[in-house]
Amino acid sequence: MYRPTPTPRTAPMPARVRRAGRRFGARVATLAPGLALCAAVAGLALAVTLVLPTLSALLTAIVVGVVVRNTVRLPAVLEPGIAFAAKPLLRLGIVLLGLQLVVGDILALGPGMVVVVIAIVVGGITATLLIGRWLGIGATQRLLIACGFSICGAAAVAAVDGVVDADEEEVVTAVALVVIFGTLMIPLVPFVAGLIGLTPVEAGLWAGGSVHEVAQVVAIGGTLGGAALGVAVVVKLARVLMLAPVMAVIGLQRRRALAKAGADAAGSRGGKLPPLVPLFVVGFVVMVAIRSLGVVPPEVVAGAGIAQTVLLAAAMFALGIGVRFSMFRRVGAKPFVLAGASTLVVAGIALGGVMLVG
Template sequence: MLHPAPPPTRSLTERVVARIRLLGPGLALCAAAAGLALAATLVLPTLSALLTAIVLGVLLRNLVPLSPRLEPGLAFAAKPLLRLGIVLLGLQLVLGDILALGPGMIAVVIAIVVGGIAATLLIGRWLGIGATQRLLIACGFSICGAAAVAAVDGVVDAEEEEVVTAVALVVIFGTLMIPLVPFVAGLIGLDDRQAGMWAGGSIHEVAQVVAVGGALGGTALGVAVVVKLARVLMLAPVMAVIGLQQRRALAKAEFESGADAPGGRRAVKRPPLVPLFVVGFIVMVAIRSLGIVPPAVVVGAGVAQTILLAAAMFALGTGVRFSMFRRVGVRPFVLAGASTVVVAGIALAGVALVG
């Protein structure tokens, strides 16, 4: 009996060309959007390139029909490029700067992250929101916005709609905090340093913190960024805890279903304890903290990080459909608002104690 000949194996060059053809249209659109967002910041320095990019993505998705040819490139930008941007974010952190905050403020940062996550998970349960959705919101609002959402997704493998919803909420509520924090800080009489500490401890995205710190003044900007980066550093231990819990839950499910028994079902693939890109982030922090990275490399990495994250934010923005909010309902918005209040409240109490 004659068997059909196997298809010819493609060469490496052919595979690369096919990959470029698949991803090229979407990535080109992301690059153009990132360039436009960066150009907007040159005209209006108070704008955030990341926020501008995600708004562009949302508007484009909801106002213009997008070709299916763009989807593979957009998906690539929304995950691998976002994760690479998070790795490069590690080069912006110096452990010495964070330790210089003092034990009191470091304890406040830990309280913000731990208390914010715990309270958001509890409120989300009361509201009847699914476990994965409330975890994405809890970490996004308590640690570092979209980067934390991406990190959680790397451990729990959330649904695309859950990830996009969490990112959209980070953008909406973080943007609302930009005018609100300076106004309230002035109203209650915080000085520049205290206002900066509160901004860094309460606002979701690094870019949003920079916008608020710049509005408050030079002293506030410096301390706001350091406090925010201290929260970013909490990404690694939090992901390790979530990863350990996920592995235990899956191991328990396997045992109860008999998957590990002879003849049982195939064991479920367990998530990594810490996603590989979070390990890369930690390595970059360690390298920068050793003082061996030339300043020009740090600046270049910062620019590359901004471009990658802007492209990723645009891609994530294209996943936001206005009809989606009708499906998810009002409860995630209520949870996002409550989480914002909790995180800001813990941060303000901490600043009052140690500031």
């Protein structure tokens, strides 16, 4: 009599794997509503950019976030996903930003302009910290503003937060100030450049050296013309490249301060010292190195650029959700004064450098 061969029984899944799978599924379910909202707003911001190319998707997203926060009561179910977008997604976007930088393009600016970029970042941070201390602003808040205004806006604010573990209100305040003052620079830079007789290329160099966000620089360069846009973006990306060494310096100083203060200070991080350089900044540097080797196909670079914009737009919306108008009454006028002074210092150093080198 024919007897079928018995089908081998599948070994039962280990209980540890089943528990991990359930936890992962629960985590995804918790994050999904908020992430879906952030993704929808990022898509809307990109659509607006297609219709109005001079309008930044990042700016659109953060403005939508601010408006939503101050006009609509959001359900609590959205909060975990929004918080996830404000940090991990923002950091992933910064990593992908590295694929937009080619070290050779920056070196092609010439040694004079490279020195100017270093002077902008170092001078801007130093002056902002000194002015902030004179105004009586807390050390963390003035450091967030200094790096955000001197390097690369919200990305730099996020990088500093990864080292010093700032309060949420301080981070949101710094990002909001970057948006406000950087947006004011969009019409002002071309206007002032025309008044003082800068050529379009000189105006582009100045925009790249003085404006806070990459998207804001692109908006200005677009109004000045193709040649100005090219140099503006390269100079701005040179400032972005300063993110890694500045974070290394801040991380080293922070570790020394905590070590000197003793175990009580280190205990605020569960006994751990802060990272010398946040992992996502290391990822950013790795992406810069890979792109500079010339091994990344143009299609991959273009796709990464779109992904980076989507991630950063979602993160900007999430950060905008944290901006309450009542917060500005609470923090007072001092951060606005510091932001204005920092903008003037950075723009002044950049203009002086462009006029000397040019």
